[in-house]
Amino acid sequence: MKNGSSLPSGETLPNEEESYYGEWAVGFLCVLMLSISTVLLVLYYLESQEVAVKINAMQRIREFMVSRNQSFEHMNDSAILNEAQKLLQEVVKIDSKIFELQLSIDAFIERISTGWKQHDGHLYYLDAYETAFFYARRACKNRNATLTPITTASEETFVESLSKASKQSVWIGLLKDGKSWKWIDGKTPFRTSFWESGQPNPWSPLREDCVEIPMNCATPGNCWNSVSCDERKAAVCRVSPDERWMT
Structure with a gap:
């Protein structure tokens, strides 16, 4: 070696090919970590957006339920959702009755148009x-x-x-x-x-x-x-x- 330098016993200098692959591996790991970080950021953003949507929806449900019954104002979100579910079930029943009533009205109109007479x-x-x-x-x-x-x-x-x-x-x-x-x-x-x-x-x-x-x-x-x-x-x-x- 020049300048009188020497390597520790048993060690050799890496050749150019080994240095190239080492640099490539480091670069690949950096790109991979950057990609993973980007994916995590996107997922975090989507999750935060979903949470915001849920919070907004819950607030709307609460406002609606309280507008119908002031006693709901001090209920927690779980209790509010339970009452909203009961209301939804009632609405579904009413909607079903409206549909059946419309069928009855249609049948009545059809009978009247085919010679039936109404009395009392x-x-x-x-x-x-x-x-x-x-x-x-x-x-x-x-x-x-x-x-x-x-x-x-x-x-x-x-x-x-x-x-x-x-x-x-x-x-x-x-x-x-x-x-x-x-x-x-x-x-x-x-x-x-x-x-x-x-x-x-x-x-x-x-x-x-x-x-x-x-x-x-x-x-x-x-x-x-x-x-x-x-x-x-x-x-x-x-x-x-x-x-x-x-x-």
Whole structure:
């Protein structure tokens, strides 16, 4: 060695190739650390933005809930969120009811446009095809209706008017069950009657277990006439309001 210098025993100077790869490795590690630092900074930024969004959302929820009920003002965030969840569930239920109500309204409009008549909260349809009582009952059922019960004098007069307008005798949904009469819809109690004089006829040789309103009734307001269920009449079908919307 020049200048009398010497290396410690067992050591040698690195050659140029080894120095190059050493510098490359250091440079690569620096770039890698810079990239990792950049990724961490981006993740931190996104996380901080998400936290800010959550804080802002919580503040809006709190303001809304307190505006509805001042007693919520001193609740913590967890309690506020619990109350908001309850409110959301109620809103979902109401939205579902609104949807069902709209379907009922649409069905009502469709019926009105296809010949149904409205009277005292009910819809009525006169099916002009004359058939036996139990076929008439089925025809009404196929229209999601029932062969009409009659419970008021006003309803009796209205159904009589349908019969006269069509010039047809019509079935109503009254059927003899043993010795008593019942409405076939299964839910209307039999309390009021509008029989013609001498009806129902207990002395008829035929089984007169069904009831018509004859088109030529001479005693308006009292037109029920018991006849054989095999006679052929038109049918008056009735749809009642959905009980869900009556409460």
